[in-house]
Structure formats: C-alpha cells, structure tokens
C-alpha cells in the first residue's frame with residue numbers, strides 16, 4: 556500500500572537558498588518546456604509532450620536554454636531531478652488538459668497549463684531516482700542530493716519504518732519547507748477487526764461529528780477563533796503597496812495564520828479517525844458531495860472548516876491498518892429527513908431545525924443523532940434495523956411503532972433517492988416486516 560509521510564524540514568540558511576534554487580530550476584524547466592510545446596502547437600506540428608519526449612528535448616537543449624547573461628550554462632548548479640520534476644509536472648498538466656478536453660477525465664474542466672511565476676507558484680520539486688531519503692544512523696534527517704543532509708523536525712526514520720521510499724517531494728508552504736515521502740508499505744497481515752461494534756457517524760456543521768451511540772465530538776471552529784486575527788492581517792495586507800517588502804511580509808503573516816488553522820484541524824481529525832478506526836469494527840459514514848456543499852454560501856465556511864474530505868481520506872487508510880470495515884452510504888440517502896424510529900420521511904427539514912420531531916410516531920431526537928443512527932442502520936444492513944442501534948434478528952423482536960409502509964417512500968420523485976447497495980436491501984426488507 557502506498558502512503559505519504561510528511562515531515563517539516565529545518566534547513567540552514569544556505570540550504571534554504573539551495574532549496575529555492577532547485578524549486579526555481581523545476582519552474583524554469585516547466586516554463587521552457589511549455590514554451591516549446593506552444594511553439595509546436597502554433598507550427599501545427601504533432602506535439603510530443605510525453606515525459607520521455609520532454610526530457611529528451613530538455614537534454615538536447617539545456618546548454619543553450621539554461622544560461623546566464625554571459626552565456627555560461629548554470630544547469631549544473633542543481634540536481635537533474637529538479638528539472639525532471641518540472642517537466643513531469645508539465646507533462647501531467649498537458650495530459651490532464653488533453654483528457655479533459657476529450658471528455659476522458661472526470662471532474663472540473665482542466666485548462667491549458669499557464670506559465671509559472673516566481674510570485675504565484677508554490678516552490679516545489681521532487682526526487683525520484685538516485686540516493687535520496689533516509690540516512691543510516693541519522694533518524695532525524697533526510698538526504699537531499701546536491702543540498703546535503705537536511706535536519707528534520709521529527710524522527711523520520713521511525714515514521715517510515717520498514718517501508719520503501721519511492722519518491723520525495725520538497726516544497727515550501729507558509730514559510731516552512733516540508734518533505735513528503737511516498738512510501739510503499741508491505742500489506743500487513745489481515746487483523747481481526749476491533750470489537751467495538753458498528754457505529755454510524757454524521758458529519759455535522761454545528762458539531763464536527765455525532766456518533767450513533769450518542770457521543771458528540773464538538774467542532775473546534777478554529778477558523779472562527781482565528782478570524783479576528785486573520786481579518787486584521789488581511790486588512791494590513793490590503794494596505795501594502797504592490798511589490799514591496801512589507802507586502803511580502805504581510806502576505807507571509809496571513810499564510811502562517813491559515814497554516815496554523817489547517818495544522819490544528821489536521822491534528823484533531825487524526826486523533827478522531829485513529830480513535831474510530833481502533834475502536835469500532837464497522838464504521839458507517841455518508842458520501843458527501845463536498846465540492847457541491849462548498850459552493851453553497853451559507854454552509855461554505857463551516858464545511859471547509861470541518862474538512863469532510865480529509866476525514867474520509869484518513870478513515871479509508873486507517874481502517875485498512877486496524878482491520879475495521881468502512882461503509883460509505885450513498886449521498887442521496889435521506890439520513891436527515893428519515894425518522895430513525897418508524898422510517899417515515901419528512902418532505903422538508905430546514906437547516907435551522909436542530910431537533911427532529913416525527914409527526915408519525917412522536918419521536919423527538921437531536922437532528923444529528925437521528926442522522927447518525929440512520930447511517931449506522933443502513934451501513935450495517937441487513938442485520939440491523941432497530942432505530943436505536945441495537946441488533947435485531949430478522950425473525951426476532953417486532954418493531955415497536957406501527958407505521959404506514961407508504962411513508963417509507965421518498966416524498967417526491969422516488970427514483971431520485973438512490974440508496975447504497977446494502978441500503979436498498981435493508982429498506983425493502985423493512986417495508987415487508
């Protein structure tokens with residue numbers, strides 16, 4: 556299994572200049588290659604933009620391209636890996652654009668790559684071949700060819716363990732340099748799942764998560780608490796004139812504040828997902844259309860803040876490690892509108908209604924808890940149908956509430972509500988009970 560290990564670097568000022576130079580080399584190769592591809596397109600030649608073709612072109616022309624004012628070539632100052640990673644990024648960008656244009660790529664339309672400017676592009680380059688990475692007997696450092704031994708903020712050898720390092724990307728974000736190692740870990744022997752049973756999780760807006768057993772994990776709203784400082788810093792930035800040193804410093808301050816919020820958020824999510832993956836045997840979550848939700852202005856900030864996509868990504872790899880099973884419920888399943896006790900579906904439920912009240916059976920329950928219970932029930936079908944999370948044998952206890960089976964039908968356009976593979980089975984069985 557491939558994994559990413561990200562560590563913060565602690566370079567000396569001289570090394571930092573070397574890192575910047577390498578990132579600049581990657582950008583230079585990207586831009587030179589892009590200019591070359593544009594020329595080919597304008598000359599109506601058949602463009603050759605595979606990484607192999609770009610690399611061959613670069614090696615044939617670097618003596619004339621990468622020269623200073625006096626004509627002396629400078630490309631030897633940086634590792635060849637830096638130029639290669641620029642060309643690799645260009646090749647990927649062109650291939651994404653081409654596939655997107657032909658309709659072979661899902662997601663948002665990808666435009667034609669643009670030149671990278673020193674101000675706007677994130678300084679970044681990568682090592683893929685040669686002797687880079689961990690250093691024997693020096694656990695808190697990494698070897699970067701041409702730059703040397705760079706000290707790390709943590710024990711990187713311990714974090715990589717027995718995995719094989721395939722790639723090392725080095726980049727600068729919010730004033731700090733990071734190395735991201737792509738490592739291949741041998742698949743661990745299958746482990747018995749944790750014994751905590753099944754849990755459904757509703758990812759919320761007011762709270763970060765509500766578990767079907769009633770546990771509530773509050774939202775840190777770190778962004779909100781940093782908002783005033785951030786606003787202040789952004790105002791200060793807008794007053795600085797373009798291109799000045801003070802503007803650069805103000806921009807760095809805003810970036811640091813954003814990074815601090817992101818770090819705290821990642822830390823909290825990591826703790827939560829580790830707890831979930833090592834406690835429960837089956838974890839049921841909803842497949843949320845995060846891109847769609849962020850487009851909604853009222854929800855946008857809270858959703859971005861709570862980082863749904865990151866939550867799911869962490870759960871996906873952590874459950875593989877601990878042996879827990881992750882069940883993802885189709886995003887059209889009406890988990891909020893469905894009554895977890897009798898199964899009737901509300902036509903309308905506004906976001907401001909924090910308590911779910913069912914007209915059919917009289918259930919009054921916290922909105923998020925109701926959704927979490929529904930998610931748990933659907934995710935663990937067909938064994939469970941009980942509203943409060945207990946296991947019910949199919950021929951065992953009768954459901955408490957009397958209910959009209961018709962109420963199970965979605966209120967409008969039955970075919971618009973798609974259920975997950977297991978969910979459909981469970982709801983159909985629920986109706987015939």
Ligand SMILES: [Zn+2]
Pocket residue numbers: 894895896897898899913914915916917918
């Ligand atoms: Zn009900």
